[in-house]
Amino acid sequence: MVKKMKRRGPTLDMTAMVDVAFLLLTFFMLTTQFKAPEPIPIILPSSNAEVKLPATDILMITISDQGQVFLGEEGKEELVEIPMQDLGDALIQYRVQNPSLRTVIKADRGAAYGPIEDALKQMKDAQIRRFSLITDLEAGARDES
């Protein structure tokens, strides 16, 4: 009698739970895999903007604090460094291939404004007037600069 009681405890059937756990695990593993490696570390500026970017169709222009420019479709390919003067043409090519691309600028908070201005000029020439700037959520970090 006592022996029987003891045995009943550990034979709890966990198959279903483990199945679900593994299902979720595979799901999250597959979805996270698409994160492309950053070409260069970027420290984002902070703002109060709370709009989240969509997960797909992002044309990312990354500008480092040294003024290097990287361009590529986020999540699909690795960003490649391109010279500033070729940015406009490259943007047009991307937009021709996929008109629903959203242009997004991700620049280091310490990046000089010069390259940013050049990039904005190139975008203007490529008829891109609607774009997004990637920022961190503000947490009283403003006076650090």
Place this chain on the structure above:
Amino acid sequence: MVDIAFLLLTFFMLTTVFSRPQAMEINLPDDSTDTIVKESKVLMLRGSADDKIYWNVGDMTPEVIAYDGLADLLAEQRQAIGEDLIAIVSINRDGTYNNIVDMLDDIKLAGIDKFSIAPFAAADSAAVLAAQAGPAPVPDAN
């Protein structure tokens, strides 16, 4: 094994949640059509290389303000000028990206919908110099 599975599961769940970046939406006006606006409704914000803002409305002499005071200034001007207020932001090429993000952020927070980004021209340097009006400052390298 199940423990490890759950550990991985939590790890992947947490990393996926944080991977969606925050973004600030910018919608610049079309410059192929000329829009005529009253000078008195235009608020110029010039960001200098030394993290200061020289602002003016219409043809007044620019005044200097720090980034901390920008939110108050914008709220004040928004009150005084009203909905027609148009903000024009231009940053010195030697300023930082952080400057423009701060400015645009404050502009959005103040509820100013109409704004544009203009290149920092020689006239802007001149205006900044005029405002500094003192010992000749180092000219801005454009």
